[in-house]
Structures are given as structure tokens and as C-alpha cells.
């Protein structure tokens with residue numbers, strides 16, 4: 001029922017704008033409005049904080065169905081979970097009440113600010129600092145590549161509170177867009193997900209009350225990594241959604257397009273390509289759903305499964321979308337058809353929330 005609801009909403013209200021959002025590189029406002037109107041913009045927020053209380057699998061289905069029509073728009077529910085999960089996992093009751101309510105209502109979005117210009121895969125090498133000053137913390141630094149920066153009201157920001165302790169000297173904070181000293185860089189000019197703003201976040205003497213710290217001092221990096229265990233599964237969902245969109249389009253196209261006097265779908269070479277695409281995609285989906293169940297149950301092997309789902313599904317998405325372009329021939333290579341956008345959008349899923357090389361490091365360290 002959930003899938004039917006989100007699919008019909010995505011097809012009616014999000015798909016018609018996907019090409020323009022990509023072409024114009026603009027935020028998918030229509031998608032945000034439609035998702036908020038149906039309470040599907042941040043479904044993971046627990047009911048006790050005014051949310052829909054969707055479990056990890058339901059959240060995956062929402063993201064998957066939005067991504068099937070528009071990769072950029074799927075980052076609305078995905079990043080709302082990424083940004084707010086540190087608060088849900090480790091925040092005080094007061095922080096949860098203050099920040100999850102507006103998120104659930106659709107009055108605010110939440111971003112996640114871990115990466116920096118010189119700290120990507122080695123996120124613990126961050127330089128952003130937070131220094132205690134009485135009942136306040138003062139933050140200074142630059143966060144880079146922050147999805148939905150400028151659009152989100154709230155930001156989970158990881159910062160060094162004790163430089164002698166590396167990852168154990170990092171703490172997490174909620175920073176608000178309206179806090180004095182917060183500003184944003186120009187939107188990055190990207191290959192894909194062009195409708196999802198990616199900007200630097202500048203923190204210039206941002207003075208915030210001490211109770212904005214998420215969890216205990218020095219636990220921020222652990223919270224950031226625990227968050228990724230859960231949210232890499234949402235990136236896997238985005239990947240399978242984009243790939244499904246490309247497969248669905250290619251499946252229809254091969255029945256229409258005729259060469260040598262018959263539909264190209266009648267050729268066994270084409271049929272075998274479609275069979276491989278569907279097979280790999282279904283394997284990725286099953287792994288993602290299994291990982292989502294583990295996320296919900298907090299299973300001990302979640303770290304492996306989260307990394308495996310993200311890595312496998314994103315590699316499959318890149319293959320499937322590239323093959324979809326191939327199946328459309330020259331037409332697939334143009335912006336007149338959606339599969340080239342899907343191929344460009346798929347690429348990011350191999351890079352963010354840890355590159356697929358990093359996922360393999362995580363898997364190797366957490367072999368089941």
C-alpha cells in the first residue's frame with residue numbers, strides 16, 4: 001500500500017518536473033511540497049515526536065520510489081534521515097523534542113555536515129573546531145559537500161573538541177541556519193543530482209548553547225559512523241530506485257523501437273541485457289531490504305550489511321543505467337530521454353556516504 005501511494009504521488013507530482021530540475025539545476029520545490037503534503041518527506045521520525053514512525057524498510061521504499069522518477073528529489077527524505085539520525089540515536093530528550101517536531105511537520109529540513117575540503121574518506125582528519133566558552137560552544141571551520149545546504153534549517157555538525165584524541169576528540173552539535181556566523185558557499189556544478197544543492201557551510205565564530213551538543217563530548221565521531229550504518233541503506237535505496245527507473249524506461253523502449261523490420265526487444269542479444277539488468281537489480285534490492293531489517297533490529301552485523309548494500313546497489317545502479325543508455329542507442333545519449341540523467345544521477349551513489357573503496361574497507365573489517 002505504501003509503495004502504491006508513493007509511486008502514484010511520485011509519478012503525478014515529481015516525475016513531470018524531473019527533467020527541468022536537472023536541466024535548470026534547481027531545487028525540486030514541487031517534490032518537497034508534494035512530499036510534505038502527504039507526510040512522506042521525513043517518514044522515519046518516530047511518532048512520539050510527531051512523525052510518521054516509518055521503520056527502516058518503509059523508509060527505503062519511499063526513497064526508492066522517489067528515486068525511480070527523480071534522483072535529486074529522493075535526497076529530501078534520505079538526507080532528512082541522515083541529518084536527524086544523530087539526534088535520534090544519541091541526542092537528549094530536549095534536543096529530540098526541539099528539532100524532530102519541525103522536521104516531522106515539514107517546517108524544516110535537516111542536513112549532515114561531516115566532510116571537509118581536506119577530510120573526505122579520512123573524515124576523522126577534520127579541522128572544524130568547537131571551543132567551550134562557559135555555557136556555550138564556539139564553532140569555527142568549513143564543511144564541504146553538504147547536501148541541501150542553504151535549504152535545510154538544521155545541521156548536524158561534527159567538530160573537534162579535543163585535538164589530542166583524534167576520532168575520540170570529535171563531538172556532534174546541532175547548528176541552525178539562522179545562527180549568527182553560519183553562511184554557505186556557491187552551489188557545486190555537478191555531473192548529476194543537479195537539483196540537490198551541494199554547498200560548503202562556513203562556520204565563523206558560531207556561538208551555540210552547550211545543550212546543542214548531541215550526546216556526550218567526544219562521542220560525535222562514533223555517532224556519525226553509527227548513523228552511516230543505517231543511512232547507507234537509504235543510499236542503496238536511492239541507487240535501486242534510479243536503476244529501476246532506467247530499466248522500466250528501457251523495457252518499454254525496446255518494444256517500440258524497430259530495426260531490421262522488428263522491435264529490437266525481439267533480439268536475443270537485447271533480451272539477455274534486460275535479463276541481466278533485472279537480475280542484478282533484484283539481487284541489490286533483496287540485499288538492501290535485508291540490510292533495512294537489520295537496521296530496524298539493530299543486528300550486530302549491521303555495519304557489514306549497510307556497507308555491502310550501499311556498495312553493491314550503487315555498482316549495480318551504475319551498470320544498469322549505463323546499459324539502459326546502451327539499449328536506447330544514440331537516443332539514449334541525449335537529454336530527450338531520461339536514461340542519460342539517470343546514468344549521471346547513479347554515479348554519486350558510488351561516492352557519497354563513503355566511496356565504494358571505503359565500503360570495502362568497512363566490509364573487510366566487519367566480515368560476518
Ligand SMILES: Cc1cc2nc3c(=O)[nH]c(=O)nc-3n(C[C@H](O)[C@H](O)[C@H](O)COP(=O)(O)OP(=O)(O)OC[C@H]3O[C@@H](n4cnc5c(N)ncnc54)[C@H](O)[C@@H]3O)c2cc1C
Pocket residue numbers: 111112113114115117119120121122144145146147148190193198348351352353354355356357358
Ligand atoms: C554530491 C555530493 C554530496 C555530498 N553530500 C554530503 C553530505 O551531505 N554531508 C557530508 O558530510 N558529505 C557529503 N559528501 C561528501 C562525500 O561523502 C565525500 O565526497 C566522500 O566521502 C569522498 O571524500 P572525498 O571527496 O574527499 O574523496 P577522497 O577521500 O579524497 O577520495 C579520493 C579517491 O581516493 C580513494 N581513497 C581514499 N582513501 C582510500 C583508501 N584508504 N583506500 C582506497 N581508496 C581510497 C577514494 O575511494 C576515492 O576514489 C557529498 C559529496 C558529493 C560529491
